[in-house]
Amino acid sequence: MKKYGFGVDVGGTTVKMGFFETSGKLLDKWEITTNTDDNGKAVLPDIAKSIDNKLAQEGISKAEIEGIGIGVPGPVRNDGVVLNCVNLGWGIINVAEELGRLTGLAVKVGNDANVAALGEMWQGGAKGSKDVIMVTLGTGVGGGIIVDGKIVAGYNGAGGEIGHITVNNDEIEPCNCGQYGCLEQYTSATGIVRMAKRKLAKTQDETSLRKYENITAKDIFDEAKAGDAVALLLVDEVGEILGSTLSNIACVVNPEVIVIGGGVSKAGQILIDTIKKHYQETSFKACRDTRFELASLGNDAGIYGSMNLIINN
Numbered sequence: 001m002k003k004y005g006f007g008v009d010v011g012g013t014t015v016k017m018g019f020f021e022t023s024g025k026l027l028d029k030w031e032i033t034t035n036t037d038d039n040g041k042a043v044l045p046d047i048a049k050s051i052d053n054k055l056a057q058e059g060i061s062k063a064e065i066e067g068i069g070i071g072v073p074g075p076v077r078n079d080g081v082v083l084n085c086v087n088l089g090w091g092i093i094n095v096a097e098e099l100g101r102l103t104g105l106a107v108k109v110g111n112d113a114n115v116a117a118l119g120e121m122w123q124g125g126a127k128g129s130k131d132v133i134m135v136t137l138g139t140g141v142g143g144g145i146i147v148d149g150k151i152v153a154g155y156n157g158a159g160g161e162i163g164h165i166t167v168n169n170d171e172i173e174p175c176n177c178g179q180y181g182c183l184e185q186y187t188s189a190t191g192i193v194r195m196a197k198r199k200l201a202k203t204q205d206e207t208s209l210r211k212y213e214n215i216t217a218k219d220i221f222d223e224a225k226a227g228d229a230v231a232l233l234l235v236d237e238v239g240e241i242l243g244s245t246l247s248n249i250a251c252v253v254n255p256e257v258i259v260i261g262g263g264v265s266k267a268g269q270i271l272i273d274t275i276k277k278h279y280q281e282t283s284f285k286a287c288r289d290t291r292f293e294l295a296s297l298g299n300d301a302g303i304y305g306s307m308n309l310i311i312n313n
């Protein structure tokens, strides 16, 4: 194996770039702006240019580069074809072929959430394991499933879309995806707030949650930590939905570690403990000892995972 490689994480506003040793050591990271004009046609050429500049600056030749791994915000098939990246304006593009042609380097492509899971497996919260589920609790709920060190992308690249597992057949408000009762509607940052508003409208109980004009998921966890009974009940409900859903997924892929990431995971141990409690209540016996860890790479998970793609997937 060659000594260096690039991990690239493409987002709707910035592209995060990482220059790595293939051992996993991050040597340098930087960002470039995502130019979404003209259906994002400049995105890949801009990345190629930035890589060329970096190599010139470091005085390293392409012969020493293993390749480029790239995570993109849309479904990616196993053959490297990206089906639609709405945030970038992309339709159907063979990213591996196109970026390969622009750089003369080997390119591997993955979905951004799946690639983040791979990063946490390689150098983050699940380091040392090869069988990992990662759930990212942010504005939405993202996910990535790693089995034997490889991303489960599936036929259409929709593998790991944990946020859209149906957890409530009686929901009357639609999810962003158009379905009803998705995990994301209850356990994303916005979903937790939605649950809190529903509860506050229903209960007469005294609670410090009523003092917030624009309540956030963080406020709810903070009040739970301070002992507010209604906030504690909400956190327990979030943990129950996540715990039972994860125990169902565990019956399919039997992970060694489940990593919880995203903005909501900043709540820390109270979140992990609550999810784990409910996970164990509903889990199949052989899956009961699954470890739970907080994600540890933050916004760098994508560049680490993309780098791992090129050497491992």
Ligand SMILES: [Zn+2]
Residues within 6 Å of the ligand: 163, 164, 175, 176, 177, 178, 179, 182, 184
């Ligand atoms: Zn949905």
